[in-house]
Amino acid sequence: IETMIIYEDVNPNKVYVLGYSAGGDGVYHLASRMADRWAGAAAIAGHPNNAKPESLRNIAFALHQGGKDSAYHRNDIAL
Numbered sequence: 225i226e227t228m229i230i231y232e233d234v235n236p237n238k239v240y241v242l243g244y245s246a247g248g249d250g251v252y253h254l255a256s257r258m259a260d261r262w263a264g265a266a267a268i269a270g271h272p273n274n275a276k277p278e279s280l281r282n283i284a285f286a287l288h289q290g291g292k293d294s295a296y297h298r299n300d301i302a303l
Contacts, residue, residue, distance in 0.1 A: 244269055
């Protein structure tokens with residue numbers, strides 16, 4: 225990310241992270257641990273595991289979960 229900001233003129237205030245399934249798991253962790261890096265984050269069919277949501281309060285965060293997605297109890301945890 226830093227390389228792209230320096231060499232490719234990427235606006236650091238417009239960097240987003242998103243992931244699906246296992247990538248959604250990673251989004252929970254990256255977004256909550258590096259909230260100052262992201263303009264927003266989206267976790268799709270991911271599992272929060274032990275990620276702490278408190279640091280997400282200052283970034284746009286979208287959570288997409290199917291109501292019938294019962295794998296790993298993701299739909300229960302997302303509520």
